[in-house]
Amino acid sequence: MQQWEEMAKAQIREFVGPRARAMLDAALRIAKEARERADQTAGGAELKGVYDSIYNATWGYVESGHNDLPLGMKVVGNCDGKPELWTEEEVNVSHTPFDLCDPLPRHGNLEIAVLTSQKGWPYNSFSIPQYAIQEGAEDQP
Numbered sequence: 001m002q003q004w005e006e007m008a009k010a011q012i013r014e015f016v017g018p019r020a021r022a023m024l025d026a027a028l029r030i031a032k033e034a035r036e037r038a039d040q041t042a043g044g045a046e047l048k049g050v051y052d053s054i055y056n057a058t059w060g061y062v063e064s065g066h067n068d069l070p071l072g073m074k075v076v077g078n079c080d081g082k083p084e085l086w087t088e089e090e091v092n093v094s095h096t097p098f099d100l101c102d103p104l105p106r107h108g109n110l111e112i113a114v115l116t117s118q119k120g121w122p123y124n125s126f127s128i129p130q131y132a133i134q135e136g137a138e139d140q141p
Contacts, residue, residue: 053118060114060116063076
């Protein structure tokens with residue numbers, strides 16, 4: 001690929017057919033992108049505490065069936081271990097228009113399970129600067 005990049009400036013491109021030239025140009029572009037990604041990965045900054053935050057993440061969940069609480073639901077956070085999640089039969093239910101309102105087969109009161117961490121979740125939201133954009137801000141002195 002390096003030779004093709006060097007020869008791209010020379011007259012040799014005229015001797016290569018258009019289809020082969022397109023394939024070589026595409027391969028060169030992909031190789032350059034891979035090199036850039038490798039350079040970015042190698043020079044990445046360490047985010048303090050992120051690994052521990054994810055490693056020590058805890059499960060929280062919402063249960064239904066609590067008639068004494070608003071909406072009949074209760075939030076349970078930082079539980080030890082993973083809550084008992086749904087079975088495959090409970091998740092893979094196909095409905096027809098005729099039985100859409102029928103109750104789903106289920107056990108327990110679990111409505112939703114959430115994996116949470118000290119630094120937030122998901123992992124890609126760590127240390128991302130947030131900016132407010134105002135219309136007409138560039139017109140102001």
